[in-house]
Amino acid sequence: MTDPARSALMSKVKGKNTRPELIVRQELHALGGRFRLHRKDLPGRPDIVMPSRKLAVFVHGCFWHRHQNCRMASTPKTRQGFWNEKFDANIARDQRNAFDLQQLGWRVEVIWECQTRKREQLSASLKKLLVPPENHR
Template sequence: MAYAAFCLPRQSVFNGSLTAATRHWAAPRLSKGRAAIKATTTDPVRSAVMRSVKSKDTAPEMLVRRLVHGLGYRYRLHRKDLPGNPDLVFPSRQKVIQVNGCFWHGHDCLRGARQPKANAEYWLAKVARNVERDGRNEAALREGGWDVLVIWECQTKLRDREDLAGRLRAFLSAEP
């Protein structure tokens, strides 16, 4: 509580009582109303935040799945027998779609180019390993006769939906 004491009302600092309204007012804020977490936190709060980062059924993946289904295509999810467990697999067409988060997979957009502030050396090495692994998995899929389409998180934004639907339609309707 000490680090937020500079912005608390005087009575809350001295008597130690924080009402829900005071806690809400005193907490540093991030976008979309989420409370900030200190970068050096190694407590259960940070663990919970990191646990909440998903690898399956992410919002961009769900959007791509809805678009593909709306185009009339059916698919399999996360086939474990293929390199990298692609997000959407179209076995009869020999095509896969991988939906990647920009930061985690090192995309060259603004979101992917962000530099972590805490433990930067670790995170930059991790993203570099992810990029290397993605390249190996994509090469293995192509060697196995699969066509691969990578959709980036930044390409799923509302302003790009029509373009994305067109790319998906062209990719899935093209002959292998």
């Protein structure tokens, strides 16, 4: 792929309101969960925030955030040095944001893009998130 074609393709990649994020929001809402979106005052601007539960949810794309052992987390064959630097920076930022949120007393959960493809399993995982933390075993 040529640089202008690659650039045009990459410009279409969305940062919020992605399909996986919409699926998670739809499932959470169906389970009775109420939430806020993209709170700018929190580290990392979590995709979904449930203030009453002190829960911050990130919906990560497997490719961009490097979901381990996932076939969707492939590395491009060209410019591997560039991509590896970019991926490493993404991972470091994700870890820093999660740490910062935890220091503020928030529970942090990550839902991966590939997990949104199996609705029943996703729904079961989300049900567990909606249980107050003191009831987790």
